[in-house]
Amino acid sequence: MAGERLDEQTMAIRAAKEFQDGMVINLGVGIPTYCSNFVPPEREVIFHSENGVIGFGPIIDNPDDADENLINAGAQPVSSKPGMAITDHGESLCIIRGGHVDITVLGVVQVSEKGDLANYIIPGKQIGSLGGGQDLAFCAKKVIALTTFSTKEGEAKVVKECTQPLTAPRCVDQIITDIAVLDVTPEGLVLRELVPGWTAEEVQALTDAKIIVPPDVQEMTLL
Amino acid sequence: MINKILESFDEAVADMVDGATVMIGGFGGPAECPSYLIAAVARKEVKDLTIVGNTGGWGVNLLAILRERMAVILEIAEDWYDPGLLVQRGQVKKGILCFPAAPARVLTPFEQGVLQGQVELELMGQGTLCERMRAGRGGIAAFYTPVGVGTVVEEGKEVREFNGRKHLLEHAIKGDFSLIRAHKADRYGNLVYRGTGRTFNPVMAGASTVTVAEVDEVVELGELDPECIVTPGVYVQRVVVRPKEPRPWDEAM
Numbered sequence: 001m002a003g004e005r006l007d008e009q010t011m012a013i014r015a016a017k018e019f020q021d022g023m024v025i026n027l028g029v030g031i032p033t034y035c036s037n038f039v040p041p042e043r044e045v046i047f048h049s050e051n052g053v054i055g056f057g058p059i060i061d062n063p064d065d066a067d068e069n070l071i072n073a074g075a076q077p078v079s080s081k082p083g084m085a086i087t088d089h090g091e092s093l094c095i096i097r098g099g100h101v102d103i104t105v106l107g108v109v110q111v112s113e114k115g116d117l118a119n120y121i122i123p124g125k126q127i128g129s130l131g132g133g134q135d136l137a138f139c140a141k142k143v144i145a146l147t148t149f150s151t152k153e154g155e156a157k158v159v160k161e162c163t164q165p166l167t168a169p170r171c172v173d174q175i176i177t178d179i180a181v182l183d184v185t186p187e188g189l190v191l192r193e194l195v196p197g198w199t200a201e202e203v204q205a206l207t208d209a210k211i212i213v214p215p216d217v218q219e220m221t222l223l
Numbered sequence: 224m225i226n227k228i229l230e231s232f233d234e235a236v237a238d239m240v241d242g243a244t245v246m247i248g249g250f251g252g253p254a255e256c257p258s259y260l261i262a263a264v265a266r267k268e269v270k271d272l273t274i275v276g277n278t279g280g281w282g283v284n285l286l287a288i289l290r291e292r293m294a295v296i297l298e299i300a301e302d303w304y305d306p307g308l309l310v311q312r313g314q315v316k317k318g319i320l321c322f323p324a325a326p327a328r329v330l331t332p333f334e335q336g337v338l339q340g341q342v343e344l345e346l347m348g349q350g351t352l353c354e355r356m357r358a359g360r361g362g363i364a365a366f367y368t369p370v371g372v373g374t375v376v377e378e379g380k381e382v383r384e385f386n387g388r389k390h391l392l393e394h395a396i397k398g399d400f401s402l403i404r405a406h407k408a409d410r411y412g413n414l415v416y417r418g419t420g421r422t423f424n425p426v427m428a429g430a431s432t433v434t435v436a437e438v439d440e441v442v443e444l445g446e447l448d449p450e451c452i453v454t455p456g457v458y459v460q461r462v463v464v465r466p467k468e469p470r471p472w473d474e475a476m
Contacts, residue, residue: 029326050349051250051422066297068254069418075252077297086418088425088453089250089277090357093350097370122326127334127344129322130376131277134348138370169373 003197005148005178013038013222015105015146015176019045023102024095026050026136028119029074032105032146033059048101049073050132052092057081073132096135104140106133108147110162113209115172115184117145118164130167137168149177149206156207158182158189179203181220188212193220227412227462228441232263232476235435235461239269239400246356246396246431247276248403248424251322253303255420257437259465260402262304262472265312272309273317275356275398277349277423279333280307285325302469307332310342317343319396321352347376351393353426358395360430360458365394398431405454408438409445412459413452421453429458436462 006014012034019025019035021043027033036059039045046055049072057079060066066077087095095101110118117137121128137143147157158175175182180203181193190212191200200213229235239245245264249256264272281289285307290299309315310332323333323344336342347355348370358366367390371377381392403424405414414436416424428434436459470476 090353135350
């Protein structure tokens with residue numbers, strides 16, 4: 001019997017562990033947006049959003065404090081913060097395309113063992129929105145795919161080959177899920193961490209992707 | 224004397240013709256959207272437009288839902304009219320867009336138009352779209368970018384390798400009109416913006432034959448700090464001030 005799966009907030013805590021002091025970070029919509037709530041206070045990171053707000057503060061959840069002229073790329077109101085800068089959209093995308101974003105955390109429809117990412121068409125729809133996600137997937141220094149390992153219906157999202165249209169081929173460096181953390185390497189998909197209660201065999205049984213299991217797989221910790 | 228301030232939104236788009244290519248500023252929220260210029264284009268009933276921008280709009284019905292759902296985090300003004308109004312009214316034949324599809328199972332008017340075969344979509348990422356506009360504004364015919372190789376964006380484009388990486392040839396876009404939103408203007412058309420109200424608006428300024436700015440306020444020449452002007456007036460041909468109180472889209476103004 002496999003262990004419990006992490007909830008979305010806990011997945012975001014694990015992803016935020018990757019953010020080092022001084023990094024420029026771009027968070028995709030969905031689960032990745034929660035990451036901004038879990039940066040350890042001793043680390044100063046710059047959150048970048050495609051619509052040209054750089055170094056913003058926490059997301060605001062009260063309409064009395066919200067400013068329609070200060071939103072992130074998910075159209076959520078955010079707070080101003082000392083050191084924040086505003087640019088136009090072209091400049092903001094230059095920051096992405098020029099390789100100045102250290103980490104982007106993106107949501108997933110499918111991610112393959114080679115690091116192919118499909119996430120721009122919602123399953124069941126025919127038309128998708130690339131937004132700024134394609135630029136991020138191609139150009140960020142490190143791309144983290146943050147996702148449940150399987151859909152609610154039990155279909156694997158970490159797969160051997162993507163069947164959905166790609167946002168970007170071979171772009172994902174690390175896959176953080178609700179049961180395991182995996183790295184995409186030139187040798188293939190390598191298991192690094194397991195959520196307590198899970199075994200490598202149980203994770204492998206959920207996907208047709210080939211998972212390489214080195215001898216030093218760690219138990220996932222959040223701090 | 225230079226004076227780019229017009230009294231009427233209708234006058235600002237009076238010379239727009241059927242088949243025009245129209246860049247529409249904004250990102251997807253209310254504050255950065257040139258609502259009254261879009262309303263004037265709707266009233267003018269020009270057809271076969273190619274719209275260029277981030278979204279094809281949410282349209283009247285989705286906006287109503289969005290307003291209700293967003294109320295817990297952000298109050299949205301009544302006078303938010305977006306490109307979806309033009310799509311809904313059958314005025315659009317093509318969209319060059321980054322975000323045509325709603326991020327949910329519901330369909331935008333643009334998605335419906337594509338599915339019904341009435342509207343054509345040219346999809347690309349925001350970086351490529353911004354760069355194509357900047358190239359249009361700056362007299363550059365085309366450029367190479369690695370973004371989109373191996374995806375739907377590559378279809379029909381020249382591929383060339385630089386530094387061992389494949390790149391796509393992307394062409395400049397020039398519009399007939401850029402409809403943008405800004406915070407303050409002077410009579411030379413110099414513009415400043417507010418916060419994330421900036422987004423695509425300055426990128427489109429100067430990328431079309433005629434750039435029209437919808438602004439909150441006009442100030443005296445010299446009042447805007449030259450160090451802080453984001454869009455120099457040379458890129459802007461017309462400026463119109465938004466009404467103080469919300470007005471319905473279908474009222475001449």
